[in-house]
Amino acid sequence: MQVCMTNCPTLIVMVGLPARGKTYISKKLTRYLNWIGVPTKEFNVGQYRRDLVKKYKSFEFFLPDNEEGLKIRKQCALAALNDVRQYLSEENGHVAVFDATNTTRERRETIYKFGEENGYKTFFVESVCVDPEVIAANIVQVKLGSPDYVDCSNDEATEDFMKRIECYKNSYETLDETLDKDLSYIKIMDVGRSYLVNRVMDHIQSRIVYYLMNIHVTPRSIYLCRHGESELNLKGRIGGDPGLSVRGKEFAKSLAQFINEQNIKDLKVWTSQMKRTIQTAEALGVPYEQWKVLNEIDAGVCEEMTYEEIQENYPLEFALRDQDKYRYRYPKGESYEDLVQRLEPVIMELERQENVLVICHQAVMRCLLAYFLDKPAEQLPYLKCPLHTVLKLTPVAYGCKVESIFLNVEAVNTHRDKPENVDISRPPEEALVTVPAHQ
Amino acid sequence: GSWASYMTNSPTLIVMIGLPARGKTYVSKKLTRYLNWIGVPTKVFNLGVYRREAVKSYKSYDFFRHDNKEAMEIRKRCALVALEDVKAYLLEECGQIAVFDATNTTRERRDLILNFAKENAFKVFFVESVCDDPEVIAANILEVKVSSPDYPERNRENVMDDFLKRIECYKVTYQPLDPDAYDKDLSFIKVINVGQRFLVNRVQDYIQSKIVYYLMNIHVQPRTIYLCRHGESEYNLVGKIGGDSGLSPRGKQFAQALKKFIEEQEIVELKVWTSQLKRTIQTAESLGVTYEQWKILNEIDAGVCEEMTYAEIEAKYPDEFALRDQEKYLYRYPGGESYQDLVQRLEPVIMELERQGNVLVISHQAVMRCLLAYFLDKSADELPYLRCPLHTILKLTPVAYGCKVETITLNVEAVNTHRDKPSLDSVSLAAQPWFFPFSKISA
Numbered sequence: 001m002q003v004c005m006t007n008c009p010t011l012i013v014m015v016g017l018p019a020r021g022k023t024y025i026s027k028k029l030t031r032y033l034n035w036i037g038v039p040t041k042e043f044n045v046g047q048y049r050r051d052l053v054k055k056y057k058s059f060e061f062f063l064p065d066n067e068e069g070l071k072i073r074k075q076c077a078l079a080a081l082n083d084v085r086q087y088l089s090e091e092n093g094h095v096a097v098f099d100a101t102n103t104t105r106e107r108r109e110t111i112y113k114f115g116e117e118n119g120y121k122t123f124f125v126e127s128v129c130v131d132p133e134v135i136a137a138n139i140v141q142v143k144l145g146s147p148d149y150v151d152c153s154n155d156e157a158t159e160d161f162m163k164r165i166e167c168y169k170n171s172y173e174t175l176d177e178t179l180d181k182d183l184s185y186i187k188i189m190d191v192g193r194s195y196l197v198n199r200v201m202d203h204i205q206s207r208i209v210y211y212l213m214n215i216h217v218t219p220r221s222i223y224l225c226r227h228g229e230s231e232l233n234l235k236g237r238i239g240g241d242p243g244l245s246v247r248g249k250e251f252a253k254s255l256a257q258f259i260n261e262q263n264i265k266d267l268k269v270w271t272s273q274m275k276r277t278i279q280t281a282e283a284l285g286v287p288y289e290q291w292k293v294l295n296e297i298d299a300g301v302c303e304e305m306t307y308e309e310i311q312e313n314y315p316l317e318f319a320l321r322d323q324d325k326y327r328y329r330y331p332k333g334e335s336y337e338d339l340v341q342r343l344e345p346v347i348m349e350l351e352r353q354e355n356v357l358v359i360c361h362q363a364v365m366r367c368l369l370a371y372f373l374d375k376p377a378e379q380l381p382y383l384k385c386p387l388h389t390v391l392k393l394t395p396v397a398y399g400c401k402v403e404s405i406f407l408n409v410e411a412v413n414t415h416r417d418k419p420e421n422v423d424i425s426r427p428p429e430e431a432l433v434t435v436p437a438h439q
Numbered sequence: 440g441s442w443a444s445y446m447t448n449s450p451t452l453i454v455m456i457g458l459p460a461r462g463k464t465y466v467s468k469k470l471t472r473y474l475n476w477i478g479v480p481t482k483v484f485n486l487g488v489y490r491r492e493a494v495k496s497y498k499s500y501d502f503f504r505h506d507n508k509e510a511m512e513i514r515k516r517c518a519l520v521a522l523e524d525v526k527a528y529l530l531e532e533c534g535q536i537a538v539f540d541a542t543n544t545t546r547e548r549r550d551l552i553l554n555f556a557k558e559n560a561f562k563v564f565f566v567e568s569v570c571d572d573p574e575v576i577a578a579n580i581l582e583v584k585v586s587s588p589d590y591p592e593r594n595r596e597n598v599m600d601d602f603l604k605r606i607e608c609y610k611v612t613y614q615p616l617d618p619d620a621y622d623k624d625l626s627f628i629k630v631i632n633v634g635q636r637f638l639v640n641r642v643q644d645y646i647q648s649k650i651v652y653y654l655m656n657i658h659v660q661p662r663t664i665y666l667c668r669h670g671e672s673e674y675n676l677v678g679k680i681g682g683d684s685g686l687s688p689r690g691k692q693f694a695q696a697l698k699k700f701i702e703e704q705e706i707v708e709l710k711v712w713t714s715q716l717k718r719t720i721q722t723a724e725s726l727g728v729t730y731e732q733w734k735i736l737n738e739i740d741a742g743v744c745e746e747m748t749y750a751e752i753e754a755k756y757p758d759e760f761a762l763r764d765q766e767k768y769l770y771r772y773p774g775g776e777s778y779q780d781l782v783q784r785l786e787p788v789i790m791e792l793e794r795q796g797n798v799l800v801i802s803h804q805a806v807m808r809c810l811l812a813y814f815l816d817k818s819a820d821e822l823p824y825l826r827c828p829l830h831t832i833l834k835l836t837p838v839a840y841g842c843k844v845e846t847i848t849l850n851v852e853a854v855n856t857h858r859d860k861p862s863l864d865s866v867s868l869a870a871q872p873w874f875f876p877f878s879k880i881s882a
Contacts, residue, residue: 177636194618194640200655203794210652213639292780332683332745338734352645 009088010204011115012097013108015126017172018165019138021191022127025212026099027398029125032211035371036344037337038094038204041087045100048076056148059160062167077107081114089118095204096120103172105179112183123205124185125212126175134191135165142397191217211348217395220354221264222372224365225390227276228252229411232304233387236412236438239296239303244279247409251388252283254407258390259284259357268356270294270346277359288359293342296361300333307416307435311428318431322422325381336381339367347371362414365391372400382418387411412438450529451646452556453538454549456567458613459606460579462633463568466654467540468840470566473653476813477786478779479646480534484525486541489517497589500601503608518548522555529561536646537561544613546621553625564647565627566654567616572632576606583839633659657793659837663706664792664814665799666807667832669718670694671853674746675829678854681738681745686721689851693830694725696849700832701726701799710798712736712788719801730801735784738803742775749858764861767823778823781809789813804856807833814842824860829853 012029014022026042033040050056053072061069077100087093102108108124115122129135139161143149149157175185180198186209187196195213200206228248232240244252259267269286271277272294281288302310302317310318314331321328329335334342343364350356350368358368362385370380372393385391388411392403413436421430453470455463467483474481491497493513502510518541528534543549549565556563570576580602581595590598616622616629618640628651629638637655642648670690674682686694701709711728713719714736723730744752744759753760756773763770771777776784785806792798792810800810804827812822814835827833830853834845 181636194638197637197639197655199635203791206652206656206794209655213642213651214648292783341734349645352648 008119008121008202009093010095011084011088011111011120011122012095012208013102013111013122013124014097014099015102015108015124015175015185016128017103017168018101019135019143019161020127020129021138021217022101022125023099023142024217024398025125025127025188026097028215029208029211030095030097031371031374032347033095033208034374034376035340035347036207037340037377039092040095040097041093042097042099043080043084043087045073045076045080045098048080049073050147052076059163059167062164064167064171081111085114085118088120101168103168105173121201121205122184123201123208124175124183125208126185126187128174128187128189129191131190145397186212188212211351214348215351218354219395220356222350222355222393223259223357223390224368224385224393225255225357225359226361226365226385226387227271227274227280227359228255228409229387230276233412233414234439236306236308236435237304238307239299241274241276243275247388247411248276248280249283251407251409251411252280254388254409255280255390256284258405258407259286264355264357266355268353269359270356271359272296272361272364274361277361280359291346293346294358294360294364297336297339297363298330298333300330302330302333306438308432311431315428315431316424319422319424319426322418322431325418326377336363336367337377339363343367373402374399384415387414412436448644449560449562450534451536451562451564452525452529452552453536453650454543454552454563454565455538455540456543456549456565456616457569458544458609459542460576460584460602461568461570462579462659463542463566464540464583465659465840466566466568466630467538469657470650470653471536471538472813472816473789474536474646474650475816475818476782476789477649478782478819479536481536481538482528482534483538483540484521484528486514486517486521486539489521490514491588493517500604500608503605505608505612518551522552526555526559530559542609544609546614562643562647563626564643564650565616565625566650567627567629569615569629569631570633575633586839628654630654653790653793656790660796661837662796662798664797664835665701665832666810666827666835667697667799667801668803668807668827668829669713669716669722669801670697670851671829672718675854675856678748678750679746680749680752681741683716683718685717689830689853690718690722691725693849693851693853694722696830696851697722697832698726700847700849701728706797706799708796710795711801712798713801714738714803714806716803719803722801733788735788736800736802736806739778739781739805740772740775742772744772744775767860768819778805778809779819781805785809815844816841826857828855828857 014026016022023044026044030040030042049072052075053061060066063069080098080100084096084098088096098111102111112122139158143161144154144157149160152160175183175187182199184199184201184205189195192213192215197209200209228244228251230248231242231245232238234245267286269281269284269288271281271288271290273290273292274295277294278290302314305313317331326336329338346368360368363381365385366380366383369375369383369385369391375383388407388409390405390407392405394401415436417434419430419434455467457463464485467485471481471483490513493516494502501507505511521539525537525539528537539552543552553563577599580599584590584602585593585595585598616625616627618638624641626641626643626647631637634655634657639651642651670686670693672684672690673687674680674684676687709728711723711726711730713723713730713732715732715734716737719736720732744756747755759773768778771780788810802810807827808822808825811817811825811827811833817825830849830851832847832849834847836843
């Protein structure tokens with residue numbers, strides 16, 4: 001559903017020792033919320049500290065009796081909270097994610113009061129993990145490459161970081177069932193083996209909990225591609241339910257070969273319920289599942305038209321679309337914004353799954369890609385998703401590695417860039433200047 | 440089958456846990472209703488029902504004393520019979536989920552169930568309800584136990600007294616799920632104090648994740664849901680389906696009458712939801728309150744048949760027309776949707792309705808049928824033929840294990856848009872909307 005904007009902004013407060021995945025969760029959650037249309041921003045206190053204290057020396061900065069260190073760290077927290085206030089109260093932000101250890105009850109009370117004073121709902125996300133292997137892996141993934149350790153060897157960095165964690169342990173007060181019974185929070189244990197959820201207050205908190213309970217960190221790859229070139233692609237027509245062209249069928253075979261070579265464990269294959277994706281999947285010779293929600297964007301009255309025909313029959317609509325391609329809805333059709341809403345269950349299920357190949361369509365693929373690569377709404381409708389090209393996405397550190405693999409079967413270009421002139425009174429040539437060639 | 444049904448590969452056994460009067464049967468029935476609605480065949484197996492079969496007349500709480508050997512034997516036998524029925528449902532009757540509704544408060548009993556599940560390759564998910572609030576428990580007893588077959592004389596005080604002693608019998612041997620040691624490898628959700636807090640452990644798959652999300656969104660606060668359609672539209676008048684027409688003069692009258700009705704109801708903090716089609720928005724506009732527009736509440740997309748009358752559809756697409764009558768729930772209009780698609784589309788609406796308090800949903804015929812089927816537990820066969828006439832409000836109030844329905848016809852005339860399933864042996868003119876007098880039924 002279109003997330004109902006409550007009047008209250010939400011302040012999400014991360015809690016946990018270093019290397020417990022707080023920043024990983026903050027960034028991922030922020031990416032998800034922005035994608036579903038909830039303006040969200042993360043505020044990493046460590047970043048404020050790095051901006052203030054130009055050069056990190058050692059774990060001693062974090063010793064509990066280092067007065068100078070404590071003073072600076074408190075200053076940074078307050079600076080971050082000030083920016084939070086500006087974002088939520090002045091810049092139309094809806095959710096702020098306050099990413100810091102927040103391991104003492106005292107610090108959390110300060111933040112909670114800050115939230116109350118400003119009319120924010122506060123929701124805590126605590127990550128608890130005692131598995132030394134997980135912690136070691138986290139350190140390798142994201143700490144060794146941190147600006148703090150740019151001049152250190154891996155061993156030096158690891159040793160220093162472990163001592164840094166020790167600095168926090170003595171004063172760590174985990175969220176308690178009794179003492180914190182009136183707070184709203186989720187406690188994530190052992191990277192999602194179990195969860196404790198307390199007093200979920202509203203819709204957005206419920207969605208956040210559901211999301212956090214579905215994500216995992218098991219290594220895997222997601223493959224995104226479009227159907228093979230279709231008969232309508234060749235003619236420059238949008239939408240419809242055509243079958244594959246001769247080259248499209250070649251692509252399907254190449255895709256089968258590519259998938260075989262990749263040797264992917266337990267690969268799931270998903271398609272839409274349109275012929276062109278189903279025909280592509282058929283060539284793979286493996287079971288696949290059809291999702292109606294993966295169908296291409298509905299172009300309403302413009303279905304099966306060429307861009308030239310749209311310009312001739314609906315020049316106003318055509319211009320309006322160029323002015324705001326993300327929100328523009330085809331008459332009797334859909335917008336990209338509608339598409340994102342429709343695709344949310346796909347994203348949720350992709351998060352639950354491991355290795356998946358999604359064979360879909362141009363607009364659909366743009367939406368999915370924007371989620372994984374954190375592209376904003378303005379860029380989303382212009383992401384390049386050419387035919388016969390597979391994008392292999394692999395989660396790494398805080399983001400996603402992308403490999404683009406063109407499977408050496410020629411196809412038409414279906415990408416139409418935004419033309420310079422988007423005025424409703426523009427001459428047809430200026431509207432059509434970016435239309436790719438077709439039969 | 441539905442997507443949700445596909446995503447559920449092995450059969451799953453949901454096992455309720457909790458002392459009496461902790462809402463186990465309430466949750467079992469509600470969850471089962473939800474799962475069936477999203478297309479996952481689910482059935483409840485209530486051990487109390489089996490026990491009442493075996494022991495024709497309940498005498499008193501003494502039956503439940505843990506030192507009552509004879510009774511313990513009977514109760515164990517009932518459990519085994521129930522599990523045999525579970526097995527038949529999941530393995531032979533195409534069931535996908537069985538909900539075993541009993542106290543299951545001892546490890547011994549739960550281990551028995553786990554072994555049974557292992558033998559049959561069923562996944563097991565426990566739902567434990569823990570509640571120590573005496574007011575909640577007393578309210579539960581009054582709501583559902585006083586009217587139980589165990590207490591035919593229905594004397595409240597006697598019931599309360601006996602039932603509380605019954606609970607004490609269980610408390611002696613109650614071993615709650617222990618996430619830190621004994622039960623750390625089980626998959627379960629512990630619901631604490633009617634949803635104030637949850638502990639979720641080892642969710643294994645898609646359907647368990649959906650079950651957890653559902654359980655975390657439902658509540659038991661009293662509230663009322665009002666369902667109605669937009670006022671009569673211009674297209675309704677000429678018998679055209681779909682489209683995006685405005686209200687007819689009578690439709691506008693209805694909107695006014697609706698406003699008056701809502702005011703008279705004096706509903707606390709009523710939320711109003713509409714679709715993004717003109718006719719529901721125009722209806723809501725007359726209410727003079729804030730309302731929210733949901734695209735997913737739009738009427739079923741009739742694809743190539745949009746804006747046609749049934750006569751035109753029958754003339755132009757006779758095969759499609761016949762197919763739809765044969766299988767109205769699954770039938771998808773070419774380029775459009777089926778009722779099954781609509782249910783999937785409406786699932787977030789149902790989830791949000793569960794979270795909310797008092798809500799008025801102004802929608803459309805097919806949409807309203809889907810929502811109504813959820814609240815009244817109607818099957819896929821019945822759903823497309825539920826009666827949702829124009830200018831009529833359905834007021835739904837949760838009560839005991841179900842939903843009370845009041846039908847309120849606001850006194851404004853409108854066309855009838857309901858089309859019954861045609862029978863093969865007779866042409867029933869009464870079943871057709873008035874603007875479609877003669878239908879040709881192919882025998």
